[in-house]
Amino acid sequence: NAGVTQTPKFRVLKTGQSMTLLCAQDMNHEYMYWYRQDPGMGLRLIHYSVGEGTTAKGEVPDGYNVSRLKKQNFLLGLESAAPSQTSVYFCASNPVAGWEKKDYGYTFGSGTRLTVV
Amino acid sequence: AQSVTQLDSHVSVSEGTPVLLRCNYSSSYSPSLFWYVQHPNKGLQLLLKYTSAATLVKGINGFEAEFKKSETSFHLTKPSAHMSDAAEYFCVVSDRAGGFKTIFGAGTRLFVKA
Numbered sequence: 547n548a549g550v551t552q553t554p555k556f557r558v559l560k561t562g563q564s565m566t567l568l569c570a571q572d573m574n575h576e577y578m579y580w581y582r583q584d585p586g587m588g589l590r591l592i593h594y595s596v597g598e599g600t601t602a603k604g605e606v607p608d609g610y611n612v613s614r615l616k617k618q619n620f621l622l623g624l625e626s627a628a629p630s631q632t633s634v635y636f637c638a639s640n641p642v643a644g645w646e647k648k649d650y651g652y653t654f655g656s657g658t659r660l661t662v663v
Numbered sequence: 664a665q666s667v668t669q670l671d672s673h674v675s676v677s678e679g680t681p682v683l684l685r686c687n688y689s690s691s692y693s694p695s696l697f698w699y700v701q702h703p704n705k706g707l708q709l710l711l712k713y714t715s716a717a718t719l720v721k722g723i724n725g726f727e728a729e730f731k732k733s734e735t736s737f738h739l740t741k742p743s744a745h746m747s748d749a750a751e752y753f754c755v756v757s758d759r760a761g762g763f764k765t766i767f768g769a770g771t772r773l774f775v776k777a
Binding site for chain 2: 550588589636638648649650651652653654655656657
C-alpha cells in the first residue's frame with residue numbers, strides 16, 4: 547500500500563546509546579517531516595526537508611540530526627539518547643506541489659514509540 | 664502571526680447524536696485548513712481539507728467542516744456519532760506567511776457513549 551512507513555515501531559534505549567529512525571515514502575512527495583508527540587504537548591516539529599539533499603530545523607531540533615540523501619527516505623538520528631527523548635515519533639510527507647507551494651495535507655506514518663531508560 | 668485554537672480539549676457525546684468540534688484560527692494570508700484524526704496508538708489521518716475552493720468541505724466517515732472567514736472558524740461536524748469516531752482530532756492551519764508553515768492545534772479528544 548502506498549504511504550509512509552516507519553521503522554522500527556518500538557524501541558527501548560539506554561541513556562547515551564544512539565539509534566536511527568527510518569522513514570520511507572513511495573508517493574514522490576517533496577516535503578518530509580519528523581514530529582514528536584508527548585502527552586499535553588501536542589505535535590512538535592523536530593526537523594523537516596523540502597527536497598532531496600535538504601534539511602532544516604524545526605521547533606525542537608536539539609539532540610537530533612537528520613539526513614535526506616534520497617527523496618523517498620528521511621532518517622532521524624539520536625546521537626546520545628536522553629530520557630527526555632522518550633516519546634512517540636511520527637514521520638510525515640506532503641506533496642506541496644506547484645509554484646505557489648500549496649499544502650495538500652500530510653500523510654503520516656504509524657509512529658515509533660521510543661523509551662529511553 | 665499564524666495560530667490555531669481548539670476550543671475544547673474534551674467533548675463527550677452519545678452515539679447517534681451530533682458532533683461539533685470547534686476550531687478558530689489566525690492567519691495573515693489565505694490559509695489552507697485541515698482536520699486530522701488520530702485513533703489510539705495510530706498515526707494521524709487526514710479527515711478533510713479546505714484550500715480556497717468551496718467553503719463547506721466534506722471529508723471521510725461523514726464528517727464535514729465549514730470555513731467561515733468572518734468568524735475565522737473551521738468547525739468540524741457530523742450529524743450522528745458512531746462509537747468508532749472516538750479519537751483525538753487535530754485542527755491545522757497552513758499558509759505562506761514567512762515561508763511554508765504549518766501549525767497544529769492542541770487536539771480535542773472525542774468520547775462517544777453507548
